[in-house]
Amino acid sequence: MTxxxxxxxxxxxxxxxxxxxxxxxxxxxxxxxxxxxxxxxxAAVNSPTTVINPAANANANANIAEVVVTATKRSTSLQKxxxxxxxxNAATLADNHVQTMLDVVALVPGFQATAQGDHGVTTMxxxxxxxxxxxxEYADPEVASFVDNVYSPRAxxxxxxxxxxxxxxxxxxxxxTLWGRNSTVGAVNIQTVKPELGxxxxxxxxxxxxxNRLGARGAVNVPLSDNAALRFAVVHERHDGYVxxxxxxxxxxxxxRAAYLAAGGDPAAFRPINPNNFVSGGDKYSAQDxxxxxLSLLWQLAPNxxxxxxxxxxxxxxxxxxxxxxxxxxxEKHWSTLSDTSPxxxxxxxxVRSRLSWDISPDLALQYVAGWSKFSGDMRxxxxxxxxxxxxxISGGKFQEHTTVDSNxxxxxxELLLQSVGTRTVDWQVGAYYGNEKNDIRFDIGxxxxxxxGTVAWQGSFIQPKQTVDTSAVFGQATWNITxxxxxxxxxxxxxxxxxxxxxxxxxxxxxxxxxxxxLNPQIDPLDPANGYxxxxxxxxxxxxxxxxxxxxxxxxxxxxxxxxxxxxxGYKSGGVQDRGLPYKPETLxxxxxxxxxxxxxxxxxxxxxxxxxxxxxxxxxxxxxxPDGSRGLAIENADGAEVYGLETEIAARIGDGRLSVAxxxxxxxxxxxxxxxxxxALPPCTVDTRIETxxxxxxxxxxxxxxxxxxxxxxxxxxxxDGSTLVPRITARYEDEVRLSVFDLGPEDRxxxxxxxxxxxxxxxxxxxxDAFVRNVSDKKxxxxxxxxxxxxLAQYKPPRTVGINTGFDF
Numbered sequence: 074m075t076x077x078x079x080x081x082x083x084x085x086x087x088x089x090x091x092x093x094x095x096x097x098x099x100x101x102x103x104x105x106x107x108x109x110x111x112x113x114x115x116a117a118v119n120s121p122t123t124v125i126n127p128a129a130n131a132n133a134n135a136n137i138a139e140v141v142v143t144a145t146k147r148s149t150s151l152q153k154x155x156x157x158x159x160x161x162n163a164a165t166l167a168d169n170h171v172q173t174m175l176d177v178v179a180l181v182p183g184f185q186a187t188a189q190g191d192h193g194v195t196t197m198x199x200x201x202x203x204x205x206x207x208x209x210e211y212a213d214p215e216v217a218s219f220v221d222n223v224y225s226p227r228a229x230x231x232x233x234x235x236x237x238x239x240x241x242x243x244x245x246x247x248x249x250t251l252w253g254r255n256s257t258v259g260a261v262n263i264q265t266v267k268p269e270l271g272x273x274x275x276x277x278x279x280x281x282x283x284x285n286r287l288g289a290r291g292a293v294n295v296p297l298s299d300n301a302a303l304r305f306a307v308v309h310e311r312h313d314g315y316v317x318x319x320x321x322x323x324x325x326x327x328x329x330r331a332a333y334l335a336a337g338g339d340p341a342a343f344r345p346i347n348p349n350n351f352v353s354g355g356d357k358y359s360a361q362d363x364x365x366x367x368l369s370l371l372w373q374l375a376p377n378x379x380x381x382x383x384x385x386x387x388x389x390x391x392x393x394x395x396x397x398x399x400x401x402x403x404x405e406k407h408w409s410t411l412s413d414t415s416p417x418x419x420x421x422x423x424x425v426r427s428r429l430s431w432d433i434s435p436d437l438a439l440q441y442v443a444g445w446s447k448f449s450g451d452m453r454x455x456x457x458x459x460x461x462x463x464x465x466x467i468s469g470g471k472f473q474e475h476t477t478v479d480s481n482x483x484x485x486x487x488e489l490l491l492q493s494v495g496t497r498t499v500d501w502q503v504g505a506y507y508g509n510e511k512n513d514i515r516f517d518i519g520x521x522x523x524x525x526x527g528t529v530a531w532q533g534s535f536i537q538p539k540q541t542v543d544t545s546a547v548f549g550q551a552t553w554n555i556t557x558x559x560x561x562x563x564x565x566x567x568x569x570x571x572x573x574x575x576x577x578x579x580x581x582x583x584x585x586x587x588x589x590x591x592x593l594n595p596q597i598d599p600l601d602p603a604n605g606y607x608x609x610x611x612x613x614x615x616x617x618x619x620x621x622x623x624x625x626x627x628x629x630x631x632x633x634x635x636x637x638x639x640x641x642x643x644g645y646k647s648g649g650v651q652d653r654g655l656p657y658k659p660e661t662l663x664x665x666x667x668x669x670x671x672x673x674x675x676x677x678x679x680x681x682x683x684x685x686x687x688x689x690x691x692x693x694x695x696x697x698x699x700x701p702d703g704s705r706g707l708a709i710e711n712a713d714g715a716e717v718y719g720l721e722t723e724i725a726a727r728i729g730d731g732r733l734s735v736a737x738x739x740x741x742x743x744x745x746x747x748x749x750x751x752x753x754x755a756l757p758p759c760t761v762d763t764r765i766e767t768x769x770x771x772x773x774x775x776x777x778x779x780x781x782x783x784x785x786x787x788x789x790x791x792x793x794x795x796d797g798s799t800l801v802p803r804i805t806a807r808y809e810d811e812v813r814l815s816v817f818d819l820g821p822e823d824r825x826x827x828x829x830x831x832x833x834x835x836x837x838x839x840x841x842x843x844x845d846a847f848v849r850n851v852s853d854k855k856x857x858x859x860x861x862x863x864x865x866x867x868l869a870q871y872k873p874p875r876t877v878g879i880n881t882g883f884d885f
């Protein structure tokens with residue numbers, strides 16, 4: 074397609090600032106509370122994910138500041154928490170210019186993430202386990218995302234564009250007992266900055282960079298009364314795409330005519346290739362254009378009752394990542410594509426998150442956490458990546474365009490948590506959870522021979538008008554403090570899941586010679602037989618199941634600075650209904666883990682280790698496949714299992730005025746018996762599984778995105794200048810072993826070879842003003858995140874090239 078305007082582009086959903094309706098009641102009827110009132114027990118539970126303890130900062134030159142985490146849904150010291158968890162505070166996020174989840178992965182051992190081009194969905198892999206096809210319309214992820222403890226099924230808003238974030242916790246290993254669904258191998262909890270009583274403060278910052286990068290963000294905290302405060306935060310980030318458009322080299326008319334006739338074309342209908350069908354301008358692929366705003370309210374309704382509520386709006390008008398040729402054609406640049414599809418992304422999301430805390434007594438606290446989310450979006454993407462140059466309008470090339478015509482999603486969740494307060498012989502918490510999701514989608518694949526003016530190769534529209542998920546659970550966890558040193562924890566969660574698919578069906582090209590052969594686009598109704606499409610097998614189906622998961626953990630405090638633990642925990646991801654109404658089974662996991670957390674040199678050195686073995690049953694594998702009747706769909710198969718062995722180590726040290734941190738992971742993975750198919754790869758005809766056309770036995774293969782060894786080393790040094798200012802240079806270096814990019818492991822092109830990369834930064838600060846310059850991917854490494862060869866030559870998606878920029882800002 075050329076630069077036609079997308080259907081429904083640039084639409085803007087209304088901003089629902091319902092929170093403002095509360096403000097009049099706050100000012101008029103709330104009881105006045107002193108801003109200096111001591112924090113209640115519930116306030117400790119509500120504390121940010123990563124907090125710097127001022128007392129621990131007293132000897133900042135020698136000690137590493139204490140970090141407080143909420144991994145156990147209580148506020149505990151990182152070094153006293155017997156869980157493998159990485160805590161990233163706001164300073165660390167700023168130093169590493171973390172904007173999205175893709176930027177977080179380098180800071181966490183064993184963590185990987187990719188953004189798939191045809192859907193633009195961020196998929197995460199932790200400890201070697203993930204799923205590149207785990208979009209909400211199709212399947213659930215193994216790594217759950219939370220914002221302010223509210224489950225986020227879609228990676229949007231604060232998850233997609235992180236702004237005004239207090240900290241991030243990445244919990245490794247099954248977290249289903251306390252954190253719930255889809256935290257099979259881990260959970261990511263993002264904590265936003267909350268309003269503060271009695272504080273009138275804020276910050277503003279802006280930045281520029283190459284690729285016409287422009288960024289701005291800021292926040293302001295406003296006291297409304299003695300017992301209420303409001304915080305407003307905004308962000309905008311944009312840059313041009315990294316991928317240039319190649320100029321189409323038009324073959325001679327005579328050669329086109331010869332190729333056209335050789336392909337069986339009608340001589341009377343011959344016409345030359347229209348070069349205007351190839352994109353030459355407009356938005357480039359891999360561009361960012363995202364904005365978000367958040368309005369947060371803190372209301373201290375009573376001395377023992379506290380309410381935090383926030384509304385967040387997210388807008389994405391960027392473009393998807395491009396499929397690029399791994400070996401460019403002679404004379405063409407790596408970061409370029411011969412594209413016949415102009416890209417777009419239109420996404421809008423609205424989120425409301427609420428936490429109501431009630432300190433019932435000095436020994437007991439109650440929390441009610443609720444969330445509501447609404448998402449709508451559409452996008453278009455060039456799947457073929459200009460792999461093959463057409464020789465005529467019907468020969469040589471392949472035109473394949475993926476369009477999310479419309480995707481709508483709503484969810485709401487509710488959690489009630491009752492817990493003991495303080496340290497007792499038995500510390501306990503019990504809770505109940507309910508979540509509901511509803512979504513609908515139309516996703517089109519347009520495919521033509523030669524060019525978009527050619528003949529139809531295969532085309533299909535997947536229309537799912539109603540998918541619903543209902544999940545409910547009850548859970549409890551208790552720690553028996555046997556002595557001051559021995560602690561035994563047990564937990565269990567009972568979950569009920571129900572999925573219903575209603576009215577879904579795929580519509581595929583019927584090869585009716587009377588139908589107009591046009592590329593499938595949003596203006597074509599595939600339900601109208603006159604357009605040449607036939608209905609496939611219905612996707613209607615229902616799934617319902619129950620599952621109990623649990624945790625047993627023993628930890629021993631050797632002394633005040635050293636702790637060891639051992640645990641056995643189970644994880645669970647629901648089964649469901651796939652295309653054609655076929656069921657797939659749930660996957661389960663048993664994780665065996667031992668770990669240690671140690672602090673040395675009077676607080677100047679911290680070393681945390683985790684050694685684990687994960688045993689999967691019925692591991693879910695998702696892929697787009699072709700069926701023998703000519704239709705296509707997404708197949709979800711259950712492998713017999715998978716095994717993962719690993720070691721994770723995190724080291725943090727202060728060296729004079731310098732700070733050093735090291736994160737490393739060692740992994741060994743093995744997939745159980747699985748016959749896998751995928752249209753993205755050139756696979757042999759399937760003789761084992763007659764349900765799909767092509768397949769490969771991948772039993773025993775290594776899992777994708779699971780390097781045997783990876784490490785990130787960061788160092789920064791503070792130079793204190795005579796005028797009270799500071800200058801802080803820093804370096805972040807990463808090394809990663811060779812990694813498979815798919816379960817098929819089809820050779821070097823289907824792998825990312827071992828690489829090393831580095832980011833550099835330099836920050837100058839004086840008083841409340843600062844300026845920060847940075848270079849990311851200094852050596853301009855071409856790092857693949859996915860690969861496929863469904864069109865013949867190998868294509869891949871890549872991490873961004875080298876980028877440079879400068880930011881500046883001040884606090885007030």
